[in-house]
Amino acid sequence: MPLTRRQLIARVAAVGGLQAASAVMGMLGVGAGAQAAEENYAALPTASVGHGASVVVIGAGIGGLVSAYELKKAGFKVTLLEARERVGGRNWTVRRGDRVEYTDGSVQVADFADGFYLNAGPGRLPSHHQLMLGYCRELGVELEVLVNTSRNALVRPDLNQPALQIRQAVNDSRGHFSELLAKAVNRNALDQELSPADRSNLLSFLKTWGDLSDKLEYLGSARSGYKVWPGAGDQLAQKNDPLPLQTLLNPALTTALMIDEYPEFSPTMFQPVGGMDRIPEAFARQLQGQLRLGAEVLGIHNQAEGVDVAYLDRRSGRQQSLRADYVISSLPLPLLAKVENNLSTSVRQAIAQVQFGYANKVAWQSRRFWESDYQIYGGLSFINQEASGLWYPSGGFNQAEGVLVAAYNNGETARKFGERSLAEQIEISRQAVELLHPGHSHELRKPLAIAWSKIPYNLGPWINHAVAEPDYQLLNQAQGRVYLTSDGLAHSGIGIWQEAAAGAARRVVRHLFERAQSSPLKQTA
């Protein structure tokens, strides 16, 4: 069946996405214009377009690092200001000896064994985050598989019932639903929607899909695991009994069942070997002449021929100022709101509307009982308790010990959790482990809690919802010589993910490229 060129491209696009379609279009001699809608994925110019124009980039999180790195490559004169003594922003990996200071004065010092770490912020790189994976390749950051899904992990939606293995919840629910749907088909309840051929095809599909008996009943499935695994000699298999439908219809179960079907959470996923901060460190190595640590920005003022940036040099305690042709602020908008500026009233009002969301993590060093006793290697368990989830380590499998994230919550649960004392946060985390892994909480040592709302220079993990129009469009425009790039200025997930930070930064950088080329300004440096 020969295809027209148009059909071929459409089919490839349907399967392989625009990148694959683009590859085919290249083969077929079709222009690349059709890809314009996904400008993020195209390479930035490597030719010198900056002509030495100066740019101050504020904030050395992923957005600021990507901005500074791409601008430097393109011939701009870049200064990257970062309030802290480290780069990365929310990309923060905590290791032995690192201090965690809360705005309320609490201080913790991480005491994990050497080589162990907590990714306090982002911990995952999905397959489709091609910008971040591309930067890892470009900058030599070694990746390993991040296991986000383990069918041996647990879910306990109801604290009055025992925990369920996710394997069993996933497959027993599919089995029950298949049996019910098959019954409905056989009772002719869906004849409006289904032709006789459809009905017949659907029934045989459901038999396999739900692992139904010849009578189309769900009687349990090997997919749901075994009480006794099949083995040698007389070790006959005994399948798990199916869970009752009513046990499975708990709304608190759905996250555990569905999370890995969202593209952000579905396999294959990656993490840098040794900690997520390998990525900002790799950028920083490329920006050694540009980066100023301990530089807390106090003011941003557009002027006729440049932008003035005032900052506190925290090392000397002195206030400093810089003038540049352009400024890129990569500060989260609620932090930008605290910086003195002469942006327009409507812009300031739009920024003031934006609020932080909430998230917390609590981590422990422990014997890897989840591997040896539960065969859980990586992945997440879920519990209907304040800690919300357990996140098992994807590095160092089969070693004696590891770092278990034994609370990871967000939203209103996280707001309340964050207001608790450190001791309470740690105790709730310990209880969650005991509820999912009875008898094992005594193996937990060296707790470390991260309440993002209390971390100076962050004050939150992400913003609480997308920036609505018309503010979204307004803040995405150049504000005189100042550009904003941050959470909420990308449609791709309110800045939860590093890919959104990189994509938003590259968009702003691209605009600066165009501006620098079309109207070279008097250079102020």
Added chain:
Amino acid sequence: MPLTRRQLIARVAAVGGLQAASAVMGMLGVGAGAQAAEENYAALPTASVGHGASVVVIGAGIGGLVSAYELKKAGFKVTLLEARERVGGRNWTVRRGDRVEYTDGSVQVADFADGFYLNAGPGRLPSHHQLMLGYCRELGVELEVLVNTSRNALVRPDLNQPALQIRQAVNDSRGHFSELLAKAVNRNALDQELSPADRSNLLSFLKTWGDLSDKLEYLGSARSGYKVWPGAGDQLAQKNDPLPLQTLLNPALTTALMIDEYPEFSPTMFQPVGGMDRIPEAFARQLQGQLRLGAEVLGIHNQAEGVDVAYLDRRSGRQQSLRADYVISSLPLPLLAKVENNLSTSVRQAIAQVQFGYANKVAWQSRRFWESDYQIYGGLSFINQEASGLWYPSGGFNQAEGVLVAAYNNGETARKFGERSLAEQIEISRQAVELLHPGHSHELRKPLAIAWSKIPYNLGPWINHAVAEPDYQLLNQAQGRVYLTSDGLAHSGIGIWQEAAAGAARRVVRHLFERAQSSPLKQTA
């Protein structure tokens, strides 16, 4: 809600399996007797029980290696005979310079770049294969994640239709089925099975599970991916259009949808870093004084006071013989059938019943277009064509090149495929790549085909079905001083998996321990 001890154990067993229950029982002071049904998982004695009794183990695949290793640890005098010049049996990793000789005289020499390999036999270690994972830990074999599931991988059940992304097939089928089931519930077609509360709970569950609209319609889902991914600035998301139900009801689609729900294929899975043969090599390092390579066994004869084993020393061309107190044959039963022996007529007849199954692999070195152009990192794609499947490498992500397994078939398809010429096998594999990844088959280089039915000293990948009773029980008994351990003598998957080989071997070893302790025989060596 306090639990009785019995309730606690039952609940833990329901969730964590017998190992977890056993751990709790240990804590509670309950004896370990309840675990007897899964004797495979208990540790073997490390005390010396062999008292120097001699054992000849035939075949240095996983079954023979495990037998010899455990017997040596327990104080037996072990000789391990292997016909080939390498250990591992079907655990065979092919690298540059390795010769692949077929019984029909065809010869291939692998030409992959240094560091690249094909696991011609087993390639996966599931999480619940605790024996194999335990031996890897004990013997220092480094593991990495084997990615068996990629939601970006493809399935093409109908060659007249374009390939589907598995992500879309999985989530669109669930969406359609959820909509249909919700309709049936609302038409009261399932009132026999569901109370009013059940119906209400099921409807709200299906809304989340299937990602249905407020009207409980399936209109597509972000889980099924995007035509345009959400991005920075004005890059708005465009979800994929849902596939029609009729496209999804293809029986050739079900393997792709369900494979990773079977415990053998579900995440988390592992592979040894550098090739599966790191495992037999690690055993062999422990058996340097015991292992005789190039020793092809010709005869096994039970005598009153020992067993005589005749073998051809292929290096010298001379026939040799050994006498031992016991023999363990780990040969696949169809190979054992070719060895002269004085086993009983019924045993010989039972062995003669067993036939090999079929499987083939074809591998290529190639640019990693599946990663760069399709964002497929590991996992399997499926096609309704003789090659059956593509298996993407789980090691070396993001490198320039890798080894793609571009045919992996079994059953009747594999029998026919195996009868084809080498050139035809390779061409079918190339066509499968072109059908799944149009325009990329020209990137394939250095093909290597493995038709297991044509590999000397294997002649098959596994036996074609389980050994039926009463033969199963008969062959699992000691045959005088001879023990059999192999495919088909374990309930756990007709020997497809190394875990079954290890479990069957450990069962036989355990019987030998008991026999050596209860009635120490005159030692013949």
